[in-house]
Amino acid sequence: MSSLLIKNGHVLDPASKHDAVADVLIRDGRVAQVGGAMKGADKMIDAKGLIVAPGLIDLHVHLREPGQTHKETIATGTAAAAAGGFTSVCCMPNTNPINDLPALTRWMQASERGAVVNVFPIAAATVGSAGEKLTDFGALRRAGAVAVTDDGKPILDQGLMDAALRAAKEAGLPVIQHAEDTKMTAAAMMNEGATAFRLGLRGMKPEAETNIVARDILLARDTGGHIHVAHLSTAGALDAVREGRRLGVRVTCEVTPHHLALIDEDVGEYRTNFKMNPPLRTATDREALLAGCADGTIDAIATDHAPHALHEKRQEFDKAPFGVTGLETALALTITLLHGRGKLPLARVIELLSTNPARIVKLEGRGTLAKGSFGDVVLFDPKRRWKYDAGKSRSKSHNSPFDGWPLTGKVVSTIVGGNVVYRES
Amino acid sequence: MKASRSLLGIEPLDRDSIVSLLNLARRMNPRKPRNLLRGKHIVLLFYEASTRTRVSFELAAHTLGATTHLVHATASSIEKGETLIDTGLTLRQIGADLIVIRHPSSGAPHLLARHLDIPIINAGDGMHEHPSQALLDAFSILRHRKTLKGLRVAVIGDIYHSRVARSDIHLLSKFGADITLCGPVDLVPDIAATLVPGLRLTRNLREAVTDRDVIMLLRVQKERFAGRAFSTDDYVAQFQVTPELLKLARRDALVMHPGPMIRGMELTDAVADGTQSMVLEQVANGVPVRMAILARALGAA
Numbered sequence: 001m002s003s004l005l006i007k008n009g010h011v012l013d014p015a016s017k018h019d020a021v022a023d024v025l026i027r028d029g030r031v032a033q034v035g036g037a038m039k040g041a042d043k044m045i046d047a048k049g050l051i052v053a054p055g056l057i058d059l060h061v062h063l064r065e066p067g068q069t070h071k072e073t074i075a076t077g078t079a080a081a082a083a084g085g086f087t088s089v090c091c092m093p094n095t096n097p098i099n100d101l102p103a104l105t106r107w108m109q110a111s112e113r114g115a116v117v118n119v120f121p122i123a124a125a126t127v128g129s130a131g132e133k134l135t136d137f138g139a140l141r142r143a144g145a146v147a148v149t150d151d152g153k154p155i156l157d158q159g160l161m162d163a164a165l166r167a168a169k170e171a172g173l174p175v176i177q178h179a180e181d182t183k184m185t186a187a188a189m190m191n192e193g194a195t196a197f198r199l200g201l202r203g204m205k206p207e208a209e210t211n212i213v214a215r216d217i218l219l220a221r222d223t224g225g226h227i228h229v230a231h232l233s234t235a236g237a238l239d240a241v242r243e244g245r246r247l248g249v250r251v252t253c254e255v256t257p258h259h260l261a262l263i264d265e266d267v268g269e270y271r272t273n274f275k276m277n278p279p280l281r282t283a284t285d286r287e288a289l290l291a292g293c294a295d296g297t298i299d300a301i302a303t304d305h306a307p308h309a310l311h312e313k314r315q316e317f318d319k320a321p322f323g324v325t326g327l328e329t330a331l332a333l334t335i336t337l338l339h340g341r342g343k344l345p346l347a348r349v350i351e352l353l354s355t356n357p358a359r360i361v362k363l364e365g366r367g368t369l370a371k372g373s374f375g376d377v378v379l380f381d382p383k384r385r386w387k388y389d390a391g392k393s394r395s396k397s398h399n400s401p402f403d404g405w406p407l408t409g410k411v412v413s414t415i416v417g418g419n420v421v422y423r424e425s
Numbered sequence: 426m427k428a429s430r431s432l433l434g435i436e437p438l439d440r441d442s443i444v445s446l447l448n449l450a451r452r453m454n455p456r457k458p459r460n461l462l463r464g465k466h467i468v469l470l471f472y473e474a475s476t477r478t479r480v481s482f483e484l485a486a487h488t489l490g491a492t493t494h495l496v497h498a499t500a501s502s503i504e505k506g507e508t509l510i511d512t513g514l515t516l517r518q519i520g521a522d523l524i525v526i527r528h529p530s531s532g533a534p535h536l537l538a539r540h541l542d543i544p545i546i547n548a549g550d551g552m553h554e555h556p557s558q559a560l561l562d563a564f565s566i567l568r569h570r571k572t573l574k575g576l577r578v579a580v581i582g583d584i585y586h587s588r589v590a591r592s593d594i595h596l597l598s599k600f601g602a603d604i605t606l607c608g609p610v611d612l613v614p615d616i617a618a619t620l621v622p623g624l625r626l627t628r629n630l631r632e633a634v635t636d637r638d639v640i641m642l643l644r645v646q647k648e649r650f651a652g653r654a655f656s657t658d659d660y661v662a663q664f665q666v667t668p669e670l671l672k673l674a675r676r677d678a679l680v681m682h683p684g685p686m687i688r689g690m691e692l693t694d695a696v697a698d699g700t701q702s703m704v705l706e707q708v709a710n711g712v713p714v715r716m717a718i719l720a721r722a723l724g725a726a
Contacts, residue, residue: 186651192616193616194616194619194620197585197614197620198619200531200552201551270531314508314510315508316509317532318531318551
């Protein structure tokens with residue numbers, strides 16, 4: 001019976017409608033009490049001046065284990081997550097081998113992996129993510145998978161996507177789609193537009209994303225399945241989601257902080273830390289995404305944390321792999337862009353980073369500080385200004401576009417199951 | 426480790442730098458050897474095939490007294506998987522004072538320049554830029570015209586894949602030329618008109634050529650098509666420049682082509698070999714222009 005008392009903090013939990021200074025008592029890994037008089041506890045944290053919120057939940061993280069541990073491991077990736085205020089991460093199956101079997105799904109969650117936060121695997125939708133044969137969704141769910149995807153790649157075949165949505169509905173899982181019509185994006189390295197033309201790089205048309213999103217929403221409508229759009233990046237795809245929601249389709253979507261912060265021009269002089277898929281888009285797309293966060297069309301912010309080793313990114317632009325890290329900068333970027341500049345309430349930041357992600361992958365007792373929920377908490381100072389130093393990242397990889405960026409909003413402490421897993425030094 | 430004497434493209438150059446290089450080129454004579462670069466070692470790092478650019482740089486270097494060494498991607502440890510940066514650092518350690526690089530990846534010279542402290546000269550990077558070509562094109566035009574300002578130029582052909590086109594457009598635009606682009610939609614997408622301010626784009630060859638002072642033709646780079654369908658007949662019917670079409674341009678209009686030309690495709694034999702064709706002169710001018718580039722980059726002039 002161990003207890004942790006978080007005193008004097010401002011509890012901000014949209015799920016249980018808390019938005020006031022209150023103490024939080026965690027006992028045996030669960031929230032025992034919020035507010036009101038409390039007796040002592042084994043450990044005490046003074047959260048004066050800080051926001052006390054349900055731990056952040058990242059729906060889209062590449063932990064690279066097994067098979068690509070030169071980029072990241074479950075231990076190092078979750079350490080970075082903890083430093084970013086995340087108490088749960090959903091890890092993608094494009095490992096080596098691909099996570100398309102219950103045994104591997106279980107392996108990823110084993111304590112031997114050294115995870116410091118909760119890890120919820122997202123399993124492959126097709127065997128080997130080859131886009132041909134569906135995996136066993138029921139078995140994967142029983143092994144702990146919270147969704148299925150072929151992320152990195154799209155499920156292009158319409159018949160197969162239809163079958164996936166039906167099977168996933170049976171298994172109670174969402175299908176997460178990396179929406180990219182790869183027939184249109186061969187050899188493309190960034191968003192198609194003036195910058196790509198000037199740099200002499202082939203570009204990905206926004207339609208390559210929008211067409212697949214629109215198609216998947218129709219399939220979700222027909223099947224009653226839940227489609228979750230990964231890393232949505234275009235105004236067109238956002239409009240499709242808005243329309244689908246209007247029609248009552250079970251569609252949810254996430255955006256990355258880098259798509260809210262950056263545009264294709266920011267690639268600059270072939271900077272590979274600005275190369276990811278989907279690519280940075282136009283200013284118009286970015287504005288649309290910011291508006292989507294404000295009007296509720298966008299459900300969640302997810303980092304698509306994609307670590308790559310230095311030698312991999314230090315190559316010619318077309319050779320460097322797609323992807324950037326993001327766990328340690330997500331909260332600050334969201335606060336800076338949506339709350340600081342966009343004037344959205346902090347509660348909305350929590351909805352995007354915790355409340356809604358928990359709902360999307362049905363993490364019971366998470367994304368909330370209601371009594372009885374898991375003792376997963378983040379303490380942060382919403383006003384603290386700091387500068388991100390990618391070199392000091394807890395991730396094995398430092399491929400962030402935000403190195404040196406001045407940010408507002410700093411994680412002070414991250415607590416998982418009542419245990420402090422990160423405290424700022 | 427910034428090599429500020431690198432030449433990575435035309436876009437970052439200001440007019441004064443360009444004028445200065447062209448003036449220096451006028452003082453260079455490929456037939457009069459000089460010792461400006463004696464004792465200097467120049468490595469040509471060519472990841473792509475080349476005849477005119479490579480030999481042109483070699484001749485330029487030799488005329489100034491430098492040694493040259495050609496590293497061909499397939500005949501070196503690059504084939505064994507050595508990275509571009511490691512290759513560059515190795516060459517620098519062996520004694521390269523300057524590297525001339527031609528590479529299929531846009532931005533490759535920029536990557537090298539970021540990690541080496543010797544000048545990097547871009548001899549063509551992917552679809553991005555070919556600065557020495559644009560400089561020799563400007564040099565060539567200015568042998569026949571007083572100024573680039575207000576010059577009516579048509580750039581016709583596969584602009585999308587062309588690093589020469591991008592460099593030419595940047596240079597001519599900096600000096601106030603009036604530029605019209607022309608070609609089919611997939612080779613001259615609408616976005617091409619955003620490269621610099623004031624560009625015009627037409628799909629009509631006759632309109633593009635009418636009243637122009639300079640007509641710059643480009644090869645259709647089928648090797649970059651990645652399996653896309655292409656009809657040679659359609660292209661020839663709509664975009665081939667013939668003597669009859671040339672009559673629509675100014676009487677003494679210059680016809681230019683960076684080479685290699687595909688006779689019978691973007692132009693006919695008569696145009697390629699006609700009195701208005703600058704093609705051979707362009708090639709010859711490449712040497713003094715490259716002499717100037719090398720001398721300037723190594724701080725010798």
